[in-house]
Amino acid sequence: MTENYLYFLDNKPYINMTNACTNRCVFCVRNQKEDVQGAKLWLNSDNAVSKDVIKQLDENKNKIISAGEIVFCGYGEPLVKIDEVVDICKYLKANYSNLKIRINTNGHANYIHKRNVAPELAPYVDSISISLNGETEEIYNKISNPQIENAYEEVKRFIRACVEEKIPTTASIVVDVPDFPVNKERCEVIAKSLGAKFRAREFIPNGY
Numbered sequence: 001m002t003e004n005y006l007y008f009l010d011n012k013p014y015i016n017m018t019n020a021c022t023n024r025c026v027f028c029v030r031n032q033k034e035d036v037q038g039a040k041l042w043l044n045s046d047n048a049v050s051k052d053v054i055k056q057l058d059e060n061k062n063k064i065i066s067a068g069e070i071v072f073c074g075y076g077e078p079l080v081k082i083d084e085v086v087d088i089c090k091y092l093k094a095n096y097s098n099l100k101i102r103i104n105t106n107g108h109a110n111y112i113h114k115r116n117v118a119p120e121l122a123p124y125v126d127s128i129s130i131s132l133n134g135e136t137e138e139i140y141n142k143i144s145n146p147q148i149e150n151a152y153e154e155v156k157r158f159i160r161a162c163v164e165e166k167i168p169t170t171a172s173i174v175v176d177v178p179d180f181p182v183n184k185e186r187c188e189v190i191a192k193s194l195g196a197k198f199r200a201r202e203f204i205p206n207g208y
């Protein structure tokens with residue numbers, strides 16, 4: 001069965017690398033549906049290899065280039081697959097003229113891989129959006145249900161690591177999630193103090 005490593009939302013391309021994630025966010029689209037606009041994003045196996053993803057990209061090359069930007073964002077945390085992500089980024093930068101690359105991430109990558117991966121991403125990635133998700137560790141834990149230790153500090157450290165590598169970095173939150181209020185102003189102060197831009201995204205019931 002074909003895996004959907006590539007999907008489109010409003011004609012914008014997204015790369016879906018894995019089912020694995022170290023969070024269990026209360027707003028995660030995975031809790032709500034198995035597909036995004038008809039594309040089934042649960043992968044049958046979690047062994048995505050770069051060449052299979054690249055093959056799907058190449059089959060849609062013109063559409064991807066005309067979109068101007070591609071985003072690593074699927075049903076799992078893309079940076080679980082750091083080696084494959086870097087491979088694919090290198091390929092895109094060499095073969096897809098002027099295509100911008102963004103990564104949406106939960107910010108746990110340095111914990112997962114036990115090394116600082118920001119320098120590996122910096123040569124290829126045009127922007128990175130990291131889920132800050134709350135103004136305190138307590139709120140972060142309620143919203144994100146992290147499966148790793150000290151996740152909130154890890155996220156803040158990863159934001160700083162990306163900023164230090166001069167990757168345009170945005171710290172994001174989701175507002176208006178029922179029963180999970182977040183203080184937007186305090187989150188913005190934290191994002192700025194880490195050197196990142198800030199984005200508050202509205203919760204969309206039932207996914208995208």
Ligand code: SF4
Binds near residue numbers: 024028030074075076
């Ligand atoms: S980090 Fe993303 S993929 Fe993981 S649970 Fe949260 S919303 Fe879902």
